[in-house]
Amino acid sequence: MKPITDLIKDLADQHGRDRHNLLPILQGVVEQEKYLSEYSMIEIARELDLPATEVYGTATFYSFLEYTKMGKNVIRICKTITCSMKGEKQILLAIEDMLKIKVGETTPDGKFSLLQTNCLGFCHKAPAMLINNEVYTELTPEKVREILTEYLNQTTEGGPNVN
Numbered sequence: 001m002k003p004i005t006d007l008i009k010d011l012a013d014q015h016g017r018d019r020h021n022l023l024p025i026l027q028g029v030v031e032q033e034k035y036l037s038e039y040s041m042i043e044i045a046r047e048l049d050l051p052a053t054e055v056y057g058t059a060t061f062y063s064f065l066e067y068t069k070m071g072k073n074v075i076r077i078c079k080t081i082t083c084s085m086k087g088e089k090q091i092l093l094a095i096e097d098m099l100k101i102k103v104g105e106t107t108p109d110g111k112f113s114l115l116q117t118n119c120l121g122f123c124h125k126a127p128a129m130l131i132n133n134e135v136y137t138e139l140t141p142e143k144v145r146e147i148l149t150e151y152l153n154q155t156t157e158g159g160p161n162v163n
C-alpha cells in the first residue's frame with residue numbers, strides 16, 4: 001500500500017489537477033484507504049491547490065466522508081429523487097436483507113459497508129448504486145442480489161475485487 005501523499009500525487013498526475021478532477025481523486029483515495037481521513041483531504045487540497053472546504057464539500061456531497069475504516073466493498077445507494085421514485089427503497093431492503101446490515105454499517109467480516117449517496121448522474125437509468133468505483137444501474141431486487149452474490153463469491157475465493 002502506497003503512503004497517502006504518494007498516492008494523492010500519483011492520482012493527481014493521472015487525472016490532472018483541475019477542480020473537475022477532484023472526484024476521481026477522492027475515489028482513488030477511498031479505493032485504497034477505504035475511507036477519507038481529514039489528513040487525506042488536506043493533502044488533496046494542497047496537491048490540487050484548492051480550498052480544503054471545497055474538498056470537504058465534495059466529499060460530503062458524495063458521502064465519501066467516513067471517519068471509520070470501511071469494509072472491503074463499499075456500496076453506495078443513490079437516495080436522490082429519481083432513484084427514490086424508481087424503487088431505491090426496495091433495492092436498499094434487498095441489500096439489508098441479504099447482508100444483514102443497515103445503512104452506515106459494515107458486515108462483521110468486513111466485506112461490505114452500506115451507505116447512501118446523492119445523485120450519481122445516472123438518473124436516466126435509475127435506480128443506481130456504486131460498489132467501490134463501479135456503477136450499477138436499472139437495479140431491481142433480483143439484479144442487486146445477483147450482483148452481491150458475485151462479490152460474495154469473489155471475496156470468498158480470495159480473488160480480486162469486482163471493480
Ligand code: FES
Nearest residue numbers: 078083120122123
Ligand atoms: S437520482 Fe439517482 S442517479 Fe440521479
